[in-house]
Amino acid sequence: MKYDSQLISKPYAQPRLQRTAWGFVTLGFWALYFYLWSPLATLVLWLLGIRTAFFELYTRQHQVEPFLLISLPIIAVLCALLLIGWAEYNRHRFGKSDRRGAQANVSLEEVAAGLGAAPAVAASLRDAKVTVLHMDDRAQPSAMTPSALAMA
Template identity: 60%
Template sequence: MKYDSRLIRRPNAQRPLRRTAWGFVTAAFWLFYLYLWAPLVTFVLWVLGINTALHELYLRESHIEPFLLFVLPLVALACAVLLIAWAEYNRFRFRGKDRRRAQADVPLAEIAVALGADAATASALGRGKVTTLHMDEHARPHGIGLA
């Protein structure tokens, strides 16, 4: 298969403003797509009687249940407070302590064995910042092109 740059997307190469704008455009079209499904979903829920259950449980006689109005926001607030408290506790506990250890370098011979290539190919991969790895029909490397 021939290399085709259109198949590879690099969103990090775009400017953040452009990437964010296209994210909003994508979200708007997904919302519109979901809106198009609303009549079918409403019909299925009506057939299953979900609309009746909603009215009986939550909207009886067009009144909002006081439990939903007062308790659920309190539960959400309590969850937010607990999450922030836990994050602050961990920040206080682990501040200034770097517990991560450096990883040992993998030997070139082990990389070559994992790739199914020779040591020269593995070494060239380690030296190059941007490389093109040429593979044969059995997905084994047989050459490197440095960019």
């Protein structure tokens, strides 16, 4: 297959200002989309009794509950601070060095032994990009041919 620039979008090839502007346009259309669904969502919530629960919890007799009005934002801020603190603790503890080491190279003979195939098949698999692997009756690789996708 040939590369078609009209089918594949490269957003990072665009200028940052243009990407940001199109991001805001996309956000605006998503907001409009959700706004258009709001009457149906309101109907479903009303049928499930959510509207009644809202009035009972927050606006009983059309009064705002001061405890809920003050405590819920405080609890939300405390949860956010706790989450940020935990993330910063983990970043400080684990972020200094990468503890993952490089994997040792595996020899061609080890790959062939792991596959149960001849070293020539393992070498062909190593050198090819896209292949069709032929299996014998014992479900072990016996041969390999390059795929048509690799030649395009």
